Amino acid sequence: MEALADATLVVQDVELPVHSQVLSLQSRVLLDMFTAVAPPAKEGATQPKVVLKEPFAGHELYDVALFLRFVYRPTDLTHANLATARGSLLGLLRLAHKLDVPQLMQAVGRQMSESLSSTVPQAELLAWAEAADQCCNSDLRLRCLTEVAHRLAQGSSDLASAFSSTAALANSCDHSTLSTLLGLLTHASGTDGASRLRAITPAAAVEALQASAGRGTFEWVVEHYSQLPCGVGRRTESPYFRVAASEWSFPIYPGGDKEAAAGHLSVFIKPKHGAVHARYSITAVDQGPTKLDWCLAPAEPQCFEAGSGWGYPKFMKAEALRSEFKGFLKGDRLVLRASVEVVTASAAAQAKAGGKKGSAAGSFDAEQPAAFYLLDSREGMEALADATLVVQDVKLPVHSQVLSLQSRVLLDMFTAVASQDDPQAASGSKAKVVLREPFAGYSLFEVSLFLRCAYRPADLTPANLDAVRGSLLGLLRLADQLDAPVVMHALAAYMGDCVGAAAAQTELLEWAEAAEQCCLPELKMRCLAEVAHRLARAGGSLASSFSATAGLAGCSQSTLSTLLSLLATGCGPAGAPRLLETTPAAAVEAQEASGNHGTFQWVVERYSRLSAVRGDFVYSPYFQAAGMEWRFKIYPGGESQDSAGHLSAFLIPRHGGFNARYAICVVDQGPAKEDLHRQTETPKAFRPTPGAGQGWAKVARAAQLYGQANGYLKGDRLVLRASVEVTGHSINEEQQPQQAQQAQQPQRTD
Known part of the structure; x- marks a missing residue:
């Protein structure tokens, strides 16, 4: 990826090589900067490297590096990773807001909200609240100040002393923060003074203020769900819940509300009294260990008329709801949750007007396929496109850096082209890359869908994949052909979960x-x-x-x-x-x-104590799999000069003379569970020569294994897993890999 870098960030006098296309995809501010500073050059013209200093002035080097990590790898935005970076959350939030990175802002804000506890110092809570105010995150600000108000209330005998304690914060808080604190304390005091003041909890205060602000959540636990009437049009309704200053209920149809929705659970919400404009979401709670809730929400606010509601006739397939691989009906109990935010009629009209402009960008249009994967950043991102994919005679503008980040095959292609263009680049010319072959045989929609997943990995959700289920096979084959592991793993997990349904x-x-x-x-x-x-x-x-x-x-x-x-x-x-x-x-x-299938695993204790000298190797014990005995042979420092600085890993059978497919995986023992996979596409020959095997000289970089943000060496323990499938006992010499093959292809070791 460094070979494709076209920009440099200067932070505390340190130069960081970056990629304008990747940053522009996530940050609207940087998109505007790059399109303004480095407009697309005509073919044959010079494109100088952009140097940026101002956007990151005043920020710590570590905060910026962490920001770049999450921008380049949005799938790393997990609770566990953010928990380890708690000291940098404030800097991350401000940087994400300053550069307008919505996904990072939401993830950091959610992490800070979930981190509120008695262990967070009051000064830190106030700093978080003021940062949330500056970043327009009203929910986070409210939660932080509620926790502070709760502590002030607990440490005071009455409202007057609580106000005095608040006045002591005047030098460390702005006027808005002090005003909100006083409002929370007044709301908590009620009519009975100190007794209620002491009893107020952060959750209760948030709920009370959300209700007054027109927001809230309600939940319905449906016991004995299988005993509900399940015919088409047979309705069951929940009790009313008091939320957002209104009363709401769930009308549901277990067998579908109409014939068009037969075989689905239909779910709606409706207010007791109509004429309400509101945003809403409906969630079926996964009560199993995976916690993969099913949530649907419209893009725009809706108008709830008297006696009517809004929702989804095809909320979920009945067979998916009952799937043994999910926990939606654990103990024959269905849990439905709805979040509601009441808005003004003018706000609803404004949102609808904006939604009409952007809604077409989120759906596939054969006349404008680029809008499907570039979405609302299409205009600016098209200006930065440096490659073209030709699919069914349609030209798709794409970005070599973004695709290279997701596909190892395309990374090799683009870096090869870049190295060939170096002499031209020196003289000031650079031609746009045109690719046809990698996508031959695939439909325009399948390629556009792959691009959507590559550009927006966060869109690889069960709800989105369910909507394009008919194209999953083509998408899976294309992701495999281009070696796009994030897309591959998401598809395999989704398809595995859907097997029973x-x-x-x-x-x-x-x-x-x-x-x-x-x-x-x-x-x-x-x-x-x-x-x-x-x-x-x-x-x-x-x-x-x-x-x-x-x-x-x-x-x-x-x-x-x-x-x-x-x-x-x-x-x-x-x-x-x-x-x-x-x-x-x-x-x-x-x-x-x-x-003829099998899996085995080797746990390497005290990995850092193994010799990292190039060429030094270690054998595992033998494992029984697929009717044979196997062992690992690893080189912690690399097998040869070409693989120095990498972990090399091979599979050695006790007796060879057969063909087999195989995969080697370095297990991520952390919460992210982002294993490093290497796998063969076709069967490979395991020769009968003693000690001969197959594997890869570059399974993982040593720096990647030892990275603090990764879980590959948790407790100085490396976990290797292998899967094998023996396909036959006739050796085809043409299938044997040559020593001259590229490092990422399977290699033989003797």
Whole structure:
């Protein structure tokens, strides 16, 4: 990526190489700066490197470096990562506000709100409140000042002494902060003076002030959900809840409100008295350990007329709601939550006017595909585009830096072009890159969808993926072809969660075959285990289940073989009874234990004490997997000169002479769970020579492993995991990787 850097930030006399396109995608202020300072040069003209000092003046080097980390990797904006950077949250918030980075502002503000506790010093709370005021974050400011007011109330015998304590803060607070504190204390005192003042809690004060400001949240716990009427048009309504100075209820239709929504849960909210303009969101709470709530919210405020409500006729598919992989109906209990913010009619009209302008940008239009992935920053970002993708004769303006950040294949392509252009660049010319081949065979929508995911990784949510479910296969194959791990992992996780709720058996089989092509053995096994489970339940006996697989002749030989193996594994000596009881999870485990798939893991204790001298290696013990014995061979300092400074890792079977697909993973033991994956696209040959194996010379950079923000060496412990799939015992010499291949391709070691 440094080879593609076209700008420099100067912070405390330190020069940081950055990428104008990546920064412009996240920051509206920097987008305006880069388009103004460095307008797109005509082909053959000089494009000087931009140097920026002013935007970061007055900020610490660490705060700026942390800001860049989250801008380059928005998926790193996790609770755990922000918790470790608590001392820099204030600087991050101000920097995100100053440069107009909405996603970072929201994440930091939410982290600060969740961090409020008795351990936060009062001075820090006041500093957070004033920063929140400057950054227009009224919720954070209110929460901080409520906590301060609560402490003042607890330390005072009556309202007068609490006011005196507040007056002592005059030198350290602005007038707005003092005024709000006095208002909170007055609100807390009520009619009974000190007794109520002492009893006020931060949550109660926030709730009271939100209600007076027209905001609030209410929740409905629906017990015995499966016993509700589930026919189309059969309605159940919640009690009324007092929120935002109004009374609200949930009308729901478990079987859909109309025929068009049959098979879905329809959910609405409505006020007891109409003529209310409000923004709202509706959430189905995941009560399981994953906590992946399902939340839908309109982009614009809606007008609630008397006796009517707003919501979603197709809020969630009934089968997805009941999926065993999710916790929406834990204990036959559904939990629905709604957040409401009442707005004025003029504010609602203004939001609708702005929404009409921006709403088209969020949907796919074949006439304007660039609007789908560039969204509201399209005009400015198109000016910075330095490459063009040609898909079905349509030219898509793209940005080499943004795509290189997400795709290792495109990074290699763009850096190769950049190195070839160096002589020209020196003389002042640089041609725009035009790419056709990487996207040949894919539809315009699939490519636009991939670009949306690459430009906006935060959009890889279950709700968004559910809306484009018909294009997931093409998107998965394209992400695999271009080696885009963030997109790949998000798709695999979503498809794995949907296995139990797949609409048809054909979809599962298509997913399984795509997973095999993309070297996702876990997803493949989950899909085929579900198919085998359905065949077993429908057949009732092993013979009839085997007969049913004969109707799947359109599947690959590998898929049919795995299905037959799963059915045979699930049969056991008891025949049909055990076959019927086989669950997808148990089938996966049994197949991996007895079939040609397997996974094993090596925990390397005291990793930092291993020799980091280039060429020094360490073997793991042998592990049993896929009917064979395997071990790891690692070089902590790199296998050769080309891989110095990297961890090299290889898989060595005790006995070779076969072909296999395989993957090696460095496990992230931290809360982010961002594992480092390397996997083969096609089977590779494991030669019968003793000690011969396959792997990668550059699995991970040493600096990446030891990075404080990562969890790869938690407690000085490295965890390596390997997945293998033996595909045959005939060695094809053409499949053996050559020593001259690039470092990121699988390499053989002897």
